[in-house]
Amino acid sequence: MPTVSQRTIQSRARIPSSARAPKDDSVPPVVLMVSGGADSTALLLMACTSKLDIDDGCGRASIARNRLHVLHVNHHLRGSASDGDEAFVRELCRRLGVPVCVEHASLRDLGGRNLEAAARDVRYAAARRYLKELVEEAGCPRRSARIATAHTANDRAETFFMNAIRGSGISGLSSIPRRRNLIVRPLIDRTHEELQRYLEVAGLRWREDESNRDTSFLRNYVRHRLMPVAMERNRNLVRTVAASCDILAxxxxxMQKLAATALRSCTRREGAGLLVLNADRLAATQIALARRMVRLAVKRIDPQARLEMDHVQRVLECVAAGERSITLPGGISALVEFGTLTFRVPAPLREPTPGWLPVPGKIAITExxxxxxxxxxxxxxxxxIACARRAAPAVLVDAASLGYGEADLPHGMNDNEATGVGSMRLWVDTPVPGDVMCPLGMHGRSKKLSDIFGADRVPVEERSRVPVVRTAPTGAVVWVAGVRLDDRFRCTPTTxxxxxxxxxxTDKNH
Structure with a gap:
């Protein structure tokens, strides 16, 4: 995530315990994200004095005071003004008797993302950490806790137009959801103007962020330039758009349920950071579902990945082509080959470590x-042939074909049990360019290892990690692990x- 690292976050400061409501370990916490602006100030005051729906099955109801906790994140983007916001939130929480947690953060290395998005990621990450701490302290189920934000109907309408300007599908145009997991938005049906009037009647001031007037930011452009023009044709624009967002949501x-079902039927293999789909089945899927399946597949292996429509379209073009690869945001690779679409997150390659393999014995090739x-x-x-089938998935190699005689073998072979260590050994490494072998069944005819990998549909990205057993470091290939045995070293009736x-x-305990 292109935001501040954990190390740059300063210590949290809470108000003295004497100012808090009595603690009840059985009460699930509700974290209010409060910046000091009008909307979040209204959220805090309403949570303390009014009835709100936090989607906990109780509908509109008063929130027990001892459930409330406030989180304020100081990004230090506006100098003394940011510190003023923090002081305002601290004082308001002291007056209302609500505990407050303040986190300090500085944004660095945005990784090409805009400042607004990076700051949002920092705030939500801080909220999740704080909620986790509170849940552990209370000893209550995490599913009963909530993070409440102050998003309004105005925010929802603005986000709708922002996503439309950028280019978005139904998911983006449905805008800000009423709830996402533990995050709830109890003010989503109220307008910004209504909340300002509510605070004025209550005689409570709020903080104004002067950067909200800067129309170089897309949200501010939509808020101050686009929305006023659109509202000339529809004064009720905010609520009209909100109603459309509900329908789209x-x-x-x-559609997401349909796509999830289709994705399950299309999945051929799944592992840590890996998802392999049937490319032919995906190509035959209706385009509306196929787009969603691509997004779901990427989210499955990297929940933080953010795909744009262009990324999804390029993946589907690879599928249509039948053999191509692209790199998606976050370094995720999408590779189409052999009728499969493979998504893989970037990870250090753990290639086999070359070395001598004693007979009998073993060599660790990876962890x-x-x-x-x-x-x-x-x-x-x-x-x-019967012996080889019984040994599968291991392979049997004729010791004599490797050039070893009776004197090279361990003692006790006549008793069908080897004891001691002879002078026999093999070399284990990985494929190198130009490798050839005589595959079993081809009666001595040679074939490039790269061609064998292609015929056996071994993914290109996995080929460099396939162990190869040789007679010596520069000797003949005896066995390509899990792929093919060389015909020259097969067992015969005279073996x-x-x-x-x-x-x-490997046994990691030893």
């Missing part, structure tokens, strides 16, 4: 996996000793 929720090998005696005249080679998970 309902339709969006329905999670190891290559193991053990010699076994073969019955004279045994069927090598006396075979090497059983397998890939296993």
């Amino acid at each position: 309902d339709e969006d929720a329905y 999670e996996t190891a290559i193991e090998v053990e010699p076994i005696s073969m019955e004279p005249g045994s069927d090598p 006396k000793v075979a090497l059983r080679i397998s890939v296993r998970g």
Whole structure:
């Protein structure tokens, strides 16, 4: 997230415990996000004195005073004015007897995002941390806690036009939702003008942010330039747009359910930071659902990812082309190959560590996996194909074909149990350009390893991490783990000793 790091956030300051309401450990907290402006000041006063609907199943009701906690984030963007906002919120909370938590933050490295969005991310992150602390202190279920913001019908209408200007689908045009998880907006049906009148009647002042007049910011442009012109044709514009947003939100929720069901049926593989879809099935899906499926898929592996319409369209163009890749925001890759669409978050590649593999013995190739090998005696005249099938997914290699004689083998082979360590060893590394092998079943004909990977539909991004067992660092390829055995080293009816080679998970406790 292109915002301040945790280290730059200063210590929190709360009012003395003597000014707080009595604590009740069984009461779920409600965190009010208060900036000091008219809307959030009205939210705080209403929470303390009126009935609000915080979507907890009680409808419009008074909120118990000991549930209330205020969070104020000082971004230090306006110098002394920002400090004045903080002082105002502190004093108001002292007068109302509500505990306040203040966080100080400085915005750095926006990563190409606008200042308004970066500041919003900081505030919500601080609210989630504060709520988590309060829930842990109270020992109550997190699902019963709430974060309340002071968004109004005006904010909703402005966001509608902002998203329309940027270019958006139904999700964006439905604007600010009434609720998202634990975040609720009890003032979403009230206008900014109504809240100002409410504070005037109550005799309570609020803070004005002079930066709200700067029309270089899109929201301020919409608020001061676009909305007044549109309201010349419809004085009730704010409520009209809000009603449209409700309709769009309902339709969006329905479409999201359909897309989620379609995505499940299209998913072929899922893991940490990885999602593989059936590209052919996605291509055959109605475009309205396909767009949503792409967004849901990316959100599944990276909830913080923000896709624009152009990103979604480029992914679907790759699907239509049948073989292409692009990079999405956050470094997420979208790769279409072999009839699949693979989304993958960027992560350090854990390529196998090269090294000698003693016989018998094992070598850890990554933190999670190891290559193991053990010699076994073969019955004279045994069927090598049947033996290989019984050994699967391990492979059997003829020790003699590797150039090793009886003297090189560990002791005890006549008893079908190897003891000690012989001089036999193999080399394990990864594919290198120009690698060739004679795949099992091709009767000695060679083939490039890259062509074998393509024929076996091994994703391009995974090929550099496939372990390769060789006779020596520059020797012949014996086995490409999980892919193919070289025909020159297969067992035959005359094989006396075979090497059983397998890939296993490492035991991290040892």
